[in-house]
Amino acid sequence: MQSAEPTDEAIVTYDCPLGGQHAPPGDEVRIMFWDGGEFVVACVCGGEPLTEANSQPHPTRDHLVMIGANDPTPAEWLRLDAAADGWYALNPHTPREHGTGTYAQQRQQIRERARELADEAEPEPIDGNHDERDEAARGVVCPKCNANSGRKCQRPSGHRVRSSHSARIEAAVDDGVLTPQQEEADDTADATPGEQVALTGWSA
Known part of the structure; x- marks a missing residue:
């Protein structure tokens, strides 16, 4: 099965830590795969060419934001996945530090689950976790x-x-x-900044 076809319509909108306003996908941003089902989005505000956004180290990481696997809806996740260009600082064929299989295998599992849940009104988390x-x-x-x-x-x-x-x-x-x-269990709905989509600034 193939991923959903990308479109020019904005999937998310956000204000980056450097003051820019972005609406991926677009020429001013680069969406990249990260870990099992997350995304890292780089923007041009950091001064680096987007072609080098997946390499390290960076002069600053303020031009990078992260989208968690469960923050978009499954349909939005599939669109982000289709618009992504490469992996951020990871070899997709290496075993994951946590969990089983490679990063690429884990992502394919999440991709298949997102397809199953995309049309549901109240989908479960696509990463399969249960809280x-x-x-x-x-x-x-x-x-x-x-x-x-x-x-x-x-x-x-x-x-x-x-x-x-x-x-x-x-x-x-x-x-x-x-x-x-x-x-007492950790709560994340209030901890993630941004009202338009769950985006967090990159931290070392």
Whole structure:
């Protein structure tokens, strides 16, 4: 099976750490594969040619942002995957540090899962992980984004996020849906900056 065909329509929009506004895909950015199902996006704001964006070291990493595997919808993930140009600082045929198989094999598994979930209204995470705390927290309405019971939290842009907002976790504890011990698990829905899509600045 082939990946979805890329289009000129923007998949995500974001403000990079260097002040530029970008809407991949486009000539001012380069989308690259990273790890199993993530993406690294480089932009021209860093002054480096995009053809060298997959090499290291960089004068600065501020022109790099990361998109987590579960932050886009499966349909958006497939479009990013189709628009990607090479791997960032990885040999896809080497074994992964965590998990089994090579980076390329893991990505193919995620790609196949994304295709299966692309048409679902409420798809599960495409990386196959399962967060019991988050599923339990969905038993209450989110006070922050007003997601109804049983539905995932979302950002103001409408993008769904895998992990519930901290306010929802607290509400679930108050309602007895979660125990305080479960509440202590890391929460990522509030920690990732950016309202348009889950993008994080690169960190060494």
